[in-house]
């Protein structure tokens with residue numbers, strides 16, 4: 001696939017992304033050794049990361065999904081669950097898998113919601129972390145890459161629902177419209 005219009009530069013190549021995901025998967029396997037782990041991915045962006053991460057993890061994993069939507073004009077923190085998990089997480093070791101943590105509002109909302117359901121443990125793993133834009137603090141247990149304050153696409157991240165299928169992560173200049 002040739003680079004779409006608007007893609008300015010590749011930040012991480014497909015090879016760099018895969019290699020880093022394998023490293024983080026090894027960290028996760030080490031931390032949860034001897035236990036089962038439930039991976040929870042947020043639709044839709046985190047699905048691409050989840051599948052690659054899950055295949056590289058060397059302990060038994062279950063997966064589940066939730067979807068969120070923003071309301072009230074999408075202002076910060078205005079997040080609700082649009083599709084809930086299929087199963088309870090009570091007494092399970094849970095890892096929330098995110099594509100990107102930006103302001104932190106989404107992750108904080110999800111962590112609070114999941115914590116209320118009595119998991120045995122609850123941690124976060126994110127593909128991308130943009131700490132320069134953080135407004136609310138969330139503990140990030142596993143991260144693949146820290147990124148600069150630029151809009152990015154690829155590896156599940158979209159611009160107007162497009163470009164999730166790019167294998168690399170690229171900086172994008174959204175068109176003015």
Ligand code: IMP
Pocket residue numbers: 045099100101102103104105106107150151152153157158159
């Ligand atoms: P937060 O609540 O500000 O942390 O927002 C996180 C959500 O915003 C992510 O799950 C993405 O859907 C979206 N997002 C933030 N930055 C980007 C980006 O650079 N590219 C694509 N989506 C983004």
Ligand code: MG
Pocket residue numbers: 045158
């Ligand atoms: Mg999005």
